[in-house]
Amino acid sequence: MTEKTRRKPRQARAQATVEAILEATFQLLESDGLTDLTTNHIADRAGVSIGTLYQYFSDREAILYALSKRQSDDVRKMITALVLEAPETSGVRAIIRALMYGPKGSPQTRLILSDALFRSGGSDEMSRQHYAFLESVSGQQSFNFPHGREAAFILTHTAVQLLRAAAGEPELQLNPDVLEDELVHLLESYIENLNARVERARA
Incomplete structure (x- = not known):
């Protein structure tokens, strides 16, 4: 067929x-x-x-892709809802939490589905996450910076790829609360650095 x-x-x-x-x-x-x-x-x-x-x-791969895509769509909808329902409070931490806790299942299941997503539609799916994250961050006054495509790429892909790596290394026994804080510090520091560079360029 x-x-x-x-x-x-x-x-x-x-x-x-x-x-x-x-x-x-x-x-x-x-x-x-x-x-x-x-x-x-x-x-x-x-x-x-x-x-x-x-x-x-x-085949089995098609089923895994459909399931992983549904997980990805659910996370994207969660991020969109965060921004639409509380735009004044939504920010990097809320998005990180959606990425961390939005997908259902054990870490191993999430990793299997993540791998299936990347195998079957990797670049397209990363673009979908990319634009969802970018739209969320760009809509916040505190994160209002004239970013380029490269900076936006780093912002969106860093969180997704680091969380994927964490799911693939359970033997490290990473504390999820500490990991969340570190990811937030990482991205917020990068945003602050971008803003500082823009201000220096305008001076």
């Missing part, structure tokens, strides 16, 4: 089937990890036939 003819989850029943497949995948990742994750196991946990599963997803 080609991707063009693969069924799209437009009807409520079809959407419910897709949700069941994604939820089953998440549960299996949480309980058993990636090693024994197969489409047969996913279909069995979801309560659908393997044929039904393949009507919606071409």
